[in-house]
Amino acid sequence: MLQHLLNGFTVGSIYALVALGYTLVYGVLKFINFAHGDVLMIGTYIALIVFNFLRTFIEPSIAFIIAILAGMASSALLAVLIERVAYRPLRHAPRLAPLLSAIGLSVILSNTAALIFGTKSQRFEMPFNNTPIHWGNLVVTPYQGLILLTSLTMMVLLHFFIKMTRTGKAMRAVSEKPMVAQLMGIDTDRIIRFTFILGSALGAVAGILVSLDYKVYPTLGSLIGLKAFIAAVIGGIGNISGAMLGGILLGVLETYGVAVLGIPVGYKDSVAFVLLIIILLWRPSGILGSNKREKI
Amino acid sequence: MLLVKHISVHYGKLQALKDVTLLIKPHEIVSLIGANGAGKTTLLRAIVGLENLSKGDILLDDKPIRSTSFEQVPTHRMIEKGVGLVPEGRGIFSDMTVVENIDMGAYSLRDQYKIHQQKKKMFDRFPILFERREQKAGSLSGGEQQMLAIARTLMASPRLLLLDEPGLGLAPIMVKQVMDIISEINKEDGVMILLVEQNTHIALRHSHRGYVMENGKIVLSDESSALLTDPEIKKAYLGG
Numbered sequence: 001m002l003q004h005l006l007n008g009f010t011v012g013s014i015y016a017l018v019a020l021g022y023t024l025v026y027g028v029l030k031f032i033n034f035a036h037g038d039v040l041m042i043g044t045y046i047a048l049i050v051f052n053f054l055r056t057f058i059e060p061s062i063a064f065i066i067a068i069l070a071g072m073a074s075s076a077l078l079a080v081l082i083e084r085v086a087y088r089p090l091r092h093a094p095r096l097a098p099l100l101s102a103i104g105l106s107v108i109l110s111n112t113a114a115l116i117f118g119t120k121s122q123r124f125e126m127p128f129n130n131t132p133i134h135w136g137n138l139v140v141t142p143y144q145g146l147i148l149l150t151s152l153t154m155m156v157l158l159h160f161f162i163k164m165t166r167t168g169k170a171m172r173a174v175s176e177k178p179m180v181a182q183l184m185g186i187d188t189d190r191i192i193r194f195t196f197i198l199g200s201a202l203g204a205v206a207g208i209l210v211s212l213d214y215k216v217y218p219t220l221g222s223l224i225g226l227k228a229f230i231a232a233v234i235g236g237i238g239n240i241s242g243a244m245l246g247g248i249l250l251g252v253l254e255t256y257g258v259a260v261l262g263i264p265v266g267y268k269d270s271v272a273f274v275l276l277i278i279i280l281l282w283r284p285s286g287i288l289g290s291n292k293r294e295k296i
Numbered sequence: 297m298l299l300v301k302h303i304s305v306h307y308g309k310l311q312a313l314k315d316v317t318l319l320i321k322p323h324e325i326v327s328l329i330g331a332n333g334a335g336k337t338t339l340l341r342a343i344v345g346l347e348n349l350s351k352g353d354i355l356l357d358d359k360p361i362r363s364t365s366f367e368q369v370p371t372h373r374m375i376e377k378g379v380g381l382v383p384e385g386r387g388i389f390s391d392m393t394v395v396e397n398i399d400m401g402a403y404s405l406r407d408q409y410k411i412h413q414q415k416k417k418m419f420d421r422f423p424i425l426f427e428r429r430e431q432k433a434g435s436l437s438g439g440e441q442q443m444l445a446i447a448r449t450l451m452a453s454p455r456l457l458l459l460d461e462p463g464l465g466l467a468p469i470m471v472k473q474v475m476d477i478i479s480e481i482n483k484e485d486g487v488m489i490l491l492v493e494q495n496t497h498i499a500l501r502h503s504h505r506g507y508v509m510e511n512g513k514i515v516l517s518d519e520s521s522a523l524l525t526d527p528e529i530k531k532a533y534l535g536g
């Protein structure tokens with residue numbers, strides 16, 4: 001039982017990291033960035049290339065850290081570029097316009113990745129050991145440990161960043177009342193750009209972590225993106241704790257669904273949709289969402 | 297000094313401001329009165345750059361800040377220039393605490409010592425905000441929220457304070473308190489104030505001069521004491 005909880009938590013923390021990207025951007029722009037999954041996929045590819053190149057020269061663990069930073073940076077850069085050319089010009093257009101722009105970009109990015117990197121999945125050639133460690137009845141792989149440690153650290157850091165720092169508070173101000181935020185001297189464009197950077201960098205980390213156990217392929221972003229989007233909606237889109245809660249809840253329930261309820265592995269992904277429907281019937285704006293109904 | 301020179305503002309085809317001219321001199325409280333829909337909020341929004349001018353220009357201390365021809369000062373730079381707007385409906389960040397709202401008012405300041413001093417000054421002036429500093433701002437009463445909105449804007453020490461219906465929805469006793477604070481800010485710190493109010497009597501009693509707006513046009517301006525006794529004003533705005 002505890003084992004499933006641990007496994008679920010691991011997957012869930014990945015969903016949570018990606019869900020944060022949706023929710024942060026939704027917070028400041030009230031818009032779902034459907035290209036988020038594909039932006040993190042590109043970052044993951046860059047990390048893979050950097051890692052496989054560097055590990056022949058330097059210590060693999062150092063190469064891996066550099067690869068993560070490179071992946072975060074390239075996702076962030078790409079997100080800033082997309083925001084500038086595809087979203088900002090549509091800021092005052094009808095709400096459907098940026099949404100369509102995002103969906104279009106998502107298709108373009110995954111196809112471009114297939115073209116450049118090929119459709120065959122690739123893996124991080126990790127020379128370090130992934131033999132499971134036994135802890136009483138509990139089995140933990142070092143990758144699992146790495147995933148949990150990294151994602152939980154990031155979430156704690158993000159929490160304090162949003163709560164305590166000047167920029168974090170400005171993000172909250174922009175998300176509640178952008179016009180008033182401007183009157184306070186907050187450059188909303190700068191905060192929006194920063195939010196994209198933050199969200200996509202977290203997403204890249206999630207993409208890299210999940211690829212340790214699975215692989216890197218061009219549609220990697222679409223599946224994890226969809227799950228994370230559902231997690232963000234379950235938790236209450238725009239709500240940061242909600243994204244974390246929704247991600248972990250989804251990961252745990254998916255794992256239990258397969259292991260305990262005996263849902264066939266092939267139907268595992270439908271758990272997310274069933275959960276989404278149930279939660280939205282019960283609380284239309286998500287578990288921690290505000291009561292105001294927001295149109296997407 | 298703020299000089300609004302012959303400005304017009306359009307919302308699509310609707311002309312909300314028609315050739316509006318208005319002056320605020322140093323140390324003055326100027327009230328802007330007029331019925332609902334007259335264009336008062338639009339004028340304040342135009343001053344801080346939330347609406348574009350279709351004609352005319354606006355000068356702050358003889359330096360142009362808005363016109364139809366040159367690069368405008370963006371809204372988020374207005375507080376640095378010394379112009380603070382307390383918007384209609386107060387605009388407090390209700391999910392943030394009182395002290396976080398105050399912190400947002402200090403966003404444009406970089407000097408930590410100055411921020412600390414300003415905060416102390418605000419909490420001295422508004423003791424109720426100090427008592428409630430860790431509460432969610434959304435849980436405050438209407439009057440307290442208005443105090444917070446004013447205190448927050450004062451954090452950046454503006455030279456010109458624009459107030460959009462600060463008395464709206466408040467009990468008469470709260471309205472009086474808010475008005476007294478406005479007078480005090482003007483006297484002690486010499487802040488210029490443009491006060492938009494539907495409560496004509498109170499606005500004129502607390503200001504030096506007044507402008508009357510009807511359908512986007514300034515139709516009258518005079519010393520507030522003169523407007524208070526003007527028979528036309530009495531009939532239209534003071535209930536006889």
Ligand SMILES: Nc1ncnc2c1ncn2[C@@H]1O[C@H](COP(=O)(O)OP(=O)(O)O)[C@@H](O)[C@H]1O
Binds near residue numbers: 310334335337338
């Ligand atoms: N965002 C807007 N879009 C279109 N028309 C507007 C908008 N804001 C205000 N108006 C119109 O402009 C006129 C002036 O409004 P406003 O400046 O809010 O008046 P006041 O503050 O004096 O009540 C009104 O006729 C109002 O309907």
Ligand SMILES: [Mg+2]
Binds near residue numbers: 336337338384
């Ligand atoms: Mg108004």
